Amino acid sequence: xxxxxxxxxxxxxxxxxxxxxxxxxxxxxxxxxxxxxxxxxxxxxxxxxxxxxxxxxxxxxxxxxxxxxxxxxxxxxxxxxxxxxxxxxxxxxxxxxxxxxxxxxxxxxxxxxxxxxxxxxxxxxxxxxxxxxxxxxxxxxxxxxxxxxxxxxxxxxxxxxxxxxxxxxxxxxxxxxxxxxxxxxxxxxxxxxxxxxxxxxxxxxxxxxxxxxxxxxxxxxxxxxxxxxxxxxxxxxxxxxxxxxxxxxxxxxxxxxxxxxxxxxxxxxxxxxxxxxxxxxxxxxxxxxxxxxxxxxxxxxxxxxxxxxxxxxxxxxxxxxxxxxxxxxxxxxxxxxxxxx
Amino acid sequence: xxxxxxxxxxxxxxxxxxxxxxxxxxxxxxxxxxxxxxxxxxxxxxxxxxxxxxxxxxxxxxxxxxxxxxxxxxxxxxxxxxxxxxxxxxxxxxxxxxxxxxxxxxxxxxxxxxxxxxxxxxxxxxxxxxxxxxxxxxxxxxxxxxxxxxxxxxxxxxxxxxxxxxxxxxxxxxxxxxxxxxxxxxxxxxxxxxxxxxxxxxxxxxxxxxxxxxxxxxxxxxxxxxxxxxxxxxxxxxxxxxxxxxxxxxxxxxxxxxxxxxxxxxxxxxxxxxxxxxxxxxxxxxxxxxxxxxxxxxxxxxxxxxxxxxxxxxxxxxxxxxxxxxxxxxxxxxxxxxxxx
DNA sequence: GCCGAATGTGGAAGCGCTTCCACGAATGTC
DNA sequence: GACATTCGTGGAAGCGCTTCCACATTCGGC
Numbered sequence: 001x002x003x004x005x006x007x008x009x010x011x012x013x014x015x016x017x018x019x020x021x022x023x024x025x026x027x028x029x030x031x032x033x034x035x036x037x038x039x040x041x042x043x044x045x046x047x048x049x050x051x052x053x054x055x056x057x058x059x060x061x062x063x064x065x066x067x068x069x070x071x072x073x074x075x076x077x078x079x080x081x082x083x084x085x086x087x088x089x090x091x092x093x094x095x096x097x098x099x100x101x102x103x104x105x106x107x108x109x110x111x112x113x114x115x116x117x118x119x120x121x122x123x124x125x126x127x128x129x130x131x132x133x134x135x136x137x138x139x140x141x142x143x144x145x146x147x148x149x150x151x152x153x154x155x156x157x158x159x160x161x162x163x164x165x166x167x168x169x170x171x172x173x174x175x176x177x178x179x180x181x182x183x184x185x186x187x188x189x190x191x192x193x194x195x196x197x198x199x200x201x202x203x204x205x206x207x208x209x210x211x212x213x214x215x216x217x218x219x220x221x222x223x224x225x226x227x228x229x230x231x232x233x234x235x236x237x238x239x240x241x242x243x244x245x246x247x248x249x250x251x252x253x254x255x256x257x258x259x260x261x262x263x264x265x266x267x268x269x270x271x272x273x274x275x276x277x278x279x280x281x282x283x284x285x286x287x288x289x290x291x292x293x294x295x296x297x298x299x300x301x302x303x304x305x306x307x308x309x310x311x312x313x314x315x316x317x318x319x320x321x322x323x324x325x326x327x328x329x330x331x332x333x334x335x336x337x338x339x340x341x
Numbered sequence: 342x343x344x345x346x347x348x349x350x351x352x353x354x355x356x357x358x359x360x361x362x363x364x365x366x367x368x369x370x371x372x373x374x375x376x377x378x379x380x381x382x383x384x385x386x387x388x389x390x391x392x393x394x395x396x397x398x399x400x401x402x403x404x405x406x407x408x409x410x411x412x413x414x415x416x417x418x419x420x421x422x423x424x425x426x427x428x429x430x431x432x433x434x435x436x437x438x439x440x441x442x443x444x445x446x447x448x449x450x451x452x453x454x455x456x457x458x459x460x461x462x463x464x465x466x467x468x469x470x471x472x473x474x475x476x477x478x479x480x481x482x483x484x485x486x487x488x489x490x491x492x493x494x495x496x497x498x499x500x501x502x503x504x505x506x507x508x509x510x511x512x513x514x515x516x517x518x519x520x521x522x523x524x525x526x527x528x529x530x531x532x533x534x535x536x537x538x539x540x541x542x543x544x545x546x547x548x549x550x551x552x553x554x555x556x557x558x559x560x561x562x563x564x565x566x567x568x569x570x571x572x573x574x575x576x577x578x579x580x581x582x583x584x585x586x587x588x589x590x591x592x593x594x595x596x597x598x599x600x601x602x603x604x605x606x607x608x609x610x611x612x613x614x615x616x617x618x619x620x621x622x623x624x625x626x627x628x629x630x631x632x633x634x635x636x637x638x639x640x641x642x643x644x645x646x647x648x649x650x651x652x653x654x655x656x657x658x659x660x661x662x663x664x665x666x667x668x669x670x671x672x673x674x675x676x677x678x679x680x681x682x
Numbered sequence: 683g684c685c686g687a688a689t690g691t692g693g694a695a696g697c698g699c700t701t702c703c704a705c706g707a708a709t710g711t712c
Numbered sequence: 713g714a715c716a717t718t719c720g721t722g723g724a725a726g727c728g729c730t731t732c733c734a735c736a737t738t739c740g741g742c
Contacts, residue, residue, distance in 0.1 A: 055463050057404075058469050059400050059403040059404045059409070060404050062400040063398075063400045063401050063404055068400070070448075083424075083429075083430030083431075083433050083434050084425075084427050084430045084630060086425050088424075089424030089425045089430075090424075092424055092449070093424050093451075096449070096450075096451050100453070100457065105448055105450070105464070106448070106449055106450075107411075107446055107447070107448050107449070108433070108437070108447055108448070108449045109437075109446070109447075110434075110437050110441075112441070116441065122396055123446070128399050234631070234634055235630075235634050238634065264634070267634075267635075267636055271636065289425060289576075290575070293575055293576050293579065293605070293608075295608055295612065
């Protein structure tokens with residue numbers, strides 16, 4: 001260890017081999033847990049590895065194994081406020097936790113525009129990553145095609161728009177939207193509005209779809225006046241709620257397709273002098289942390305992220321290992337009752 | 342392109358060389374923009390590259406150049422809610438934008454505990470990354486030492502606790518705390534409280550320090566009863582504010598060391614029937630997006646993240662290229678007046 | 683018109699690793 | 713006790729790339 005910042009010369013396989021009194025090949029076998037090694041050899045190597053503080057050079061290894069032990073989380077989003085979305089935060093956290101078990105690393109990539117998507121396509125081809133998890137996908141995004149064509153193992157976070165055979169993990173958003181709305185109906189609410197998510201994202205579409213289905217099943221019709229579109233952000237929710245209040249002052253419930261939006265809606269409602277849940281019942285979606293701390297605490301649909309993120313990595317890993325390409329899972333959502341409805 | 346997901350065999354340097362009718366060495370020169378290549382050779386190679394859709398194999402290149410074109414953003418944090426912190430989100434966004442210009446990639450790593458910090462140390466040694474940006478550092482963290490000892494180029498987001506010579510980029514947190522408090526004093530507020538950040542993080546310490554300095558300069562004393570410690574989260578801010586209100590019902594202003602905490606404080610204040618800014622003036626810190634949307638919009642200290650993230654990458658790149666090891670920058674903060682004070 | 687310098691190019695070495703292959707030793711089988 | 717197997721090991725090739733070195737060329741200066 002030198003005084004200046006010079007990187008200490010890293011030991012190589014040969015040095016370990018020399019010290020352990022075996023060949024490079026044997027060291028490699030030990031390091032890679034090959035069974036074809038005698039106990040003594042193994043111990044000698046392990047001792048040498050420990051003494052030398054040997055760490056394999058990942059580049060050299062990747063060059064021959066064609067594996068990088070790196071997977072990419074790609075955000076198809078014009079980066080504005082995605083990062084602040086608690087849903088994104090949960091995914092990253094869950095993924096990084098699931099990956100901590102393995103020795104895979106998580107590369108975060110954002111694709112602001114077509115040019116960047118192209119850059120990511122290039123990056124993913126040629127084995128710079130072993131696989132990709134794609135989230136925050138929009139209807140027109142070409143990335144799944146590009147990646148699939150390049151043969152890059154791929155798992156989508158959220159089902160694809162078309163029925164294309166690709167692996168994905170999703171929450172049951174349709175079911176969630178339905179349950180939330182049914183709950184509002186069961187409460188005896190008469191004029192139930194909704195703030196949807198963006199309609200170019202599948203979660204936005206599906207939750208809205210579930211809402212409509214519940215309404216129709218109860219013999220009601222979806223009234224256009226009771227629908228406003230948001231963008232999954234708090235500000236967007238506040239705006240949409242204002243729109244709704246403007247058009248339909250008599251509404252007495254609202255299903256909001258994400259918690260951040262619901263928080264925004266809450267604020268608008270309170271600013272307009274409505275009590276929650278007295279005048280207006282509010283049900284959100286996500287069960288984000290903020291749902292517990294906002295005022296009143298939010299009744300919301302929980303999606304089992306704890307289940308979903310390990311599933312994504314599992315599906316991806318399995319695919320990397322040559323498993324099925326289009327295995328998918330849909331996870332159940334459930335209602336978490338708090339004070340807003 | 343085969344029908345199944347088989348990765349199309351990627352062209353290598355040799356194939357390009359063959360097609361262009363030159364040697365491997367020449368192709369490499371063209372790809373790496375070496376000037377020592379004739380115009381014809383360059384054109385021939387470029388044509389071949391385009392036809393073959395050649396992309397260099399990064400692993401092979403890294404093996405010889407000792408560069409990975411990857412930098413790591415390391416979060417030294419028991420991952421709980423860091424990701425939801427808008428400050429973190431802004432840093433990631435800024436960094437990934439700054440890096441988009443180059444062809445560097447951002448690896449996100451979290452170090453939940455000592456074991457993981459060790460893992461990261463191993464990862465960073467042996468050139469798996471060209472450099473590290475370390476954020477969310479706590480007083481006892483060993484990571485800077487480990488990394489510095491390994492000779493890994495390093496830039497801290499926030500100054501180190503001791504005066505150790507290491508590159509960092511920080512906001513002028515002391516100055517910010519002072520300005521915020523002076524502003525409250527100038528308003529004629531008599532009993533000014535503070536909700537601090539965690540005191541094992543430098544930003545928490547410095548902002549508190551600035552607060553105290555302003556008080557003393559105005560001939561006042563820091564009263565322990567007017568100080569509560571938070572953890573930079575909204576829930577923590579709400580809790581601390583409740584504590585404060587409990588101890589000092591007569592307070593008429595509070596400097597809160599982060600915007601998420603300020604939002605929590607706002608909620609507590611309103612729940613306690615205090616008007617803001619009528620009864621209690623509130624000044625936050627960060628100028629996060631939420632500062633504009635909360636009610637009332639938050640008067641807060643802005644730190645110039647737009648300046649800071651490019652600076653971090655610049656400092657790191659410069660260090661990677663063999664530049665100075667301990668160059669640092671402190672960026673000015675400024676007050677953003679909104680409605681809460 | 684000759685010599686040294688500048689210039690473009692190809693050959694070849696080697697980055698650190700995995701893995702195929704061959705080989706000798708140990709084991710099992712009749 | 714002779715043979716076929718298995719097992720552990722080392723040698724060596726080679727992953728795709730960069731770069732040093734040597735070798736033509738071409739050029740300008742006298």
